[in-house]
């Protein structure tokens with residue numbers, strides 16, 4: 020019987036820990052973590068994500084602000100917000116929701132964020148730190164995946180992890196975290212992408228298969244080894260042509276893969292809630308000034 024990896028429950032536990040830590044931080048040091056969120060345009064999923072992030076801040080006792088610019092906003096307007104927040108002492112974390120409208124250069128925007136407030140971990144400084152194994156902010160979805168694997172799988176040392184997808188947000192950072200010579204990682208990692216000629220030939224070798232393709236239900240039983248652990252990062256909205264009802268599905272054909280695996284994340288309720296929980300942890304760390312050297316394990320969700 021496959022184990023269902025309950026990201027929703029783990030995320031709730033982490034938020035409860037954070038609520039306590041936040042209260043202590045206020046009582047002992049008079050610091051209340053603050054997160055600034057910027058949304059440009061009306062991408063419906065982004066609107067939902069930004070609101071969920073602000074709600075999560077409220078739940079753990081953080082200060083948060085949301086700024087919402089129209090889709091026609093200029094790059095300079097975006098940069099102006101970042102400049103302001105970079106020097107605002109009440110703001111410890113800055114998050115610009117992606118994707119941005121096409122006329123805005125995402126690279127310029129992400130580079131403008133002070134790396135010490137880059138709670139998404141997308142600034143080249145933090146990405147570089149991650150690759151070098153130095154402490155810094157780790158992107159939230161990869162950090163959430165590592166936390167789930169730590170709890171549900173235990174040691175990954177010597178295991179073969181296959182990552183499908185090479186995005187800057189998930190594929191690249193999660194692969195780079197997993198091969199690091201750290202107690203939580205030390206896995207042998209293969210990265211697959213759209214250039215793979217026979218994807219299943221790679222994925223069938225995985226002890227742990229991490230799927231971040233952004234293609235609804237692309238991975239089936241033929242891609243998975245018996246007893247593998249499957250982490251499905253996909254969140255795809257499918258509309259039923261008959262009823263018009265929306266349905267969330269992952270990148271994995273869950274029902275088909277379930278009988279073969281030893282553990283799997285459901286969609287929703289798997290990786291998704293962990294992303295927000297790790298964003299909160301990153302913001303808490305930004306507020307306590309833990310950013311930089313001296314942090315033992317940058318992606319651990321422990322105080």
Ligand code: GUN
Nearest residue numbers: 114115116117118139159
């Ligand atoms: N869009 C999809 N995932 C993310 C994320 O983790 N952070 C931001 N800022 N935008 C996203």
